Every structure is written in structure tokens, then in C-alpha cells.
Amino acid sequence: MKIIDDFLHEKDHQHICHxxxxxxxxxxxxxxxxxxxxxxxxxxxxxxxxHSMFDEYRQKSDFYELVRPLIHAINPKAVIRVKANLIPRxxxxxxxxxxxxxxxxxxxxxxxxxxxxxxxKFENGEKIxxxxxxxxxxxSNMKHxxxxxxxxxTRVAINLNFF
Numbered sequence: 172m173k174i175i176d177d178f179l180h181e182k183d184h185q186h187i188c189h190x191x192x193x194x195x196x197x198x199x200x201x202x203x204x205x206x207x208x209x210x211x212x213x214x215x216x217x218x219x220x221x222h223s224m225f226d227e228y229r230q231k232s233d234f235y236e237l238v239r240p241l242i243h244a245i246n247p248k249a250v251i252r253v254k255a256n257l258i259p260r261x262x263x264x265x266x267x268x269x270x271x272x273x274x275x276x277x278x279x280x281x282x283x284x285x286x287x288x289x290x291x292k293f294e295n296g297e298k299i300x301x302x303x304x305x306x307x308x309x310x311s312n313m314k315h316x317x318x319x320x321x322x323x324x325t326r327v328a329i330n331l332n333f334f
Contacts, residue, residue, distance in 0.1 A: 172313070174299060178282065178306040183240040188303070190237050191222075191255055191284055191327060197234075198222055198257055225253040238329060241282055247333035251277055258289070258326045261319040269294050269314040272332050277311045284327040289320035301326055
């Protein structure tokens with residue numbers, strides 16, 4: 172696992188924040204953060220908003236251009252998936268459930284768009300706090316779980332899988 176703070180130039184980070192957290196960025200509702208058998212939270216809390224930018228070997232959104240500085244800084248051999256996640260504030264921290272993003276070996280990265288008291292929790296007990304412009308890289312076979320936050324309106328992160 173590798174954690175890097177201040178991953179992008181501040182100008183690039185601020186641009187991503189401005190667009191993704193702006194009123195014109197399209198978010199889509201999904202009623203399943205993790206599959207029900209992986210869920211630690213109550214079923215009613217198993218939802219989030221997402222925006223798929225790259226998946227199934229192709230660009231899925233014009234907003235993929237927004238994350239080019241992120242892709243460039245990572246410098247992957249090949250991108251598998253890029254997805255932005257937005258989880259609304261709750262009155263308590265809710266852990267959704269341990270999972271892996273893919274069923275084959277690659278690298279997972281989580282880029283934190285905003286600072287909040289939510290975190291990424293790993294099955295081995297490690298926690299990575301949600302700090303704006305922080306990225307964490309880890310083997311895709313490491314089970315992890317996202318959480319809600321209580322101190323901001325939303326917890327926003329960009330999830331990437333790549334070779």
C-alpha cells in the first residue's frame with residue numbers, strides 16, 4: 172500500500188473539485204454500494220451516487236477528460252476503470268462492507284476529492300482518512316470498504332483500477 176498526499180498540482184486538484192462538486196456534474200443513483208452478502212450496513216444504507224468515466228475498455232463519459240491529469244500522474248500501462256463516487260452525509264459513520272473492485276490482479280487507487288471524516292477501511296484493520304488530494308494505491312485483491320461521513324455534505328472520491 173502506498174499513500175501520497177498532495178498528489179496533483181493544486182490547480183489540477185481544484186479544477187477536479189470545482190467540476191465534480193459543482194451543480195452541473197451528473198451523478199447517477201445506485202442502490203448497491205456493495206453486494207448484499209458483503210454488506211455491513213443496513214440494506215437501506217447501501218446506496219451511493221456514481222459517475223462512470225471509463226469501463227468495459229472504453230471511455231463512458233465526456234468527463235473522463237477531467238481526470239486526465241490524474242491518469243497522467245499515475246501513468247498506467249492500461250486503464251481498466253475510472254469511477255467517481257459520492258456518498259451523502261449521514262448522522263453516523265456507516266461502513267458499507269469489504270469487497271474487491273475486480274476479480275483479477277491489478278492496481279486499485281482511490282483519489283480523495285474532498286476532506287471529511289469518512290475513510291477507507293481495509294480488512295487488515297488499516298484506515299486511510301479522506302483527505303483532499305490524497306491518493307492511496309493498493310493491490311486489487313485487498314478487501315476494502317468505504318464509509319459515510321458526518322462532517323461534510325458529501326464524501327467524494329475517484330476510484331481507479333489499472334495495470
